[in-house]
Amino acid sequence: MTSSPKTVVLLGGxxxxxxxxxxxxxxxxxxxxxxxxxxxxxxxxxxxxxDFLSHGYERVFIALHGGSGENGTVQAMLDLAGIPYTGVGMRAASVCMDKFLSKDIVRARGAAPVPECMTLSVPDAVSRLESGHADWSDIIDKIGLPMVVKPARNGSSVGVTIVDTASQMDDAVRSASLSPDEIVMFEQYICGHELTVATLNGKALGVCQIIPKNRFYDYDAKYNRSDTQYLTPSSLGADFDAKLCRLAEAVVQALDCTSGVVRIDFLADRDLNPYFLEVNTVPGMTSHSLVPKIAAKAGYDFPKLCSMILDMAH
Ligand SMILES: Nc1ncnc2c1ncn2[C@@H]1O[C@H](COP(=O)(O)OP(=O)(O)O)[C@@H](O)[C@H]1O
Ligand SMILES: [Mg+2]
Structure with a gap:
């Protein structure tokens, strides 16, 4: 009898x-x-x-959100150590950590429509703020109002502001300037519907529509409130969901995220035109997370889903 490889779930971070x-x-x-x-x-x-490398682990389930576990660093370490791991590789992880870069690739490959967006480095943003009378007219002319200002490399809706008037720009840029190596992103505001698709090994499992009580799906709605509504399938019709699933599959193909489970966030405007927002390469897997909800509707209970993801470790 062959024993199974020594397996570890990497968590915390x-x-x-x-x-x-x-x-x-x-x-x-x-x-x-x-x-x-x-x-x-x-x-x-x-x-x-x-310490981690001294344990002789032979297979790693990566359950780290953000930081070194989602930006490709842990993946690179495991590549060098020759230990198979779940999910996407180092390159895909680091590309998807950057919402601007990943949108650029999705746009260039024609995988899905993306909102209009542009960026400033935090030092550039800060020097405009420090001038005392920051002029954002170049950005407002290009993106229009309302717009969304957010950090390109953070998650959990931290530092995200919807800006309706030019006078709100300074505060929004300050909120998004989380660290000197951050990128501040200015994005066309899409008003309508919030959606996410889970894919397993490049194939869509289904759509979840998120209906937050606030104006957008903020940190509170993600982790604290219990009044956010989640609908799987969405209320927007089977044809719409099927179309979104095809777009999600094109996105994960373009970004090389066809291994394991990933979650692709979209918005759709009132006419149901979809826009790609971001790929989460290590999506939440708690009892109230979106991926387990979508997978359950697709017929995979949580133990089955986790064992299928582990089987794909490479
Ligand atoms: N362009 C946009 N138009 C409208 N709402 C947006 C836009 N960008 C972000 N949001 C809102 O902010 C939330 C978080 O943005 P997102 O880009 O997915 O970053 P993250 O989830 O990594 O913090 C979205 O789920 C959505 O509710
Ligand atoms: Mg998101």
Whole structure:
């Protein structure tokens, strides 16, 4: 009898999404156990790299959201160490961490429509703010109002503002300037519907429509409130959902995200024109996360979903 590879779920991490990652990773380890797969958990921090590598793990389930676990760094370490892992590779992870770069690629490959957007580095944004009378007219002329100002490399809706008037620009840019190496993104505001698609190994599992009580799907709606509505399938019709699934499959193809489960966020305007927003390469896997909801409707219970993702580790 051959024994199964020594498996670990990598959770925690150093990003702002640490607590969510602990919930995701714990849920995954429990689900794997229900599926008959023994897996340890390891609380990741970049300073624990040597300790991690000393355990002789042979297979890694990455359950880290944001930071080194989602930006390609952990993936690169595992590549060098020759340890197979779940999900997308180093290059795809680092591209998808940058909402502007990933939109650029999706646009250039013709995979899906994207909102109009442009960027400023944080040092450039800060020097405009420090001039005392910041002039945003070049950006407003190009993007129009309302627009969305947000950090290009963060998640969980942190630092996202919908700007209706020019006078709100300074505060919005300040909120999005999270760190000196951030990029501030200015994006056409899409008013209508909020949607997400889960794909497993490049094939769409289904659509979830999100109906937040506030104006947008903010941090509170994601993690604290219980009055956000989630509809799978969406209320926008089977044809619309099918179209969105095809777009999601084209996006993950263009961004090389066809391994494991990823979540692709879209918006649709009132005429149901869809726009690609971002790919989450390590989506939440807690009991109230979107991917497990979509997978359940597609006939995969959580233990089955987790064991299928693990089977694809490479
Ligand atoms: N261009 C946009 N138009 C309208 N709403 C937006 C736009 N960009 C972001 N939002 C709102 O902000 C939320 C977070 O934005 P997103 O780009 O998905 O970043 P993240 O989820 O990584 O924080 C979206 O789910 C949506 O509710
Ligand atoms: Mg998002």
């Amino acid at each position: 150093e990003s702002e999404e640490r607590e969510i990652s602990i919930q995701s990773g714990t849920a995954i380890a429990n689900a794997l156990s229900q599926a008959g797969i023994e897996a340890e958990t390891f609380d990741w921090d970049p300073s624990r790299m040597r």
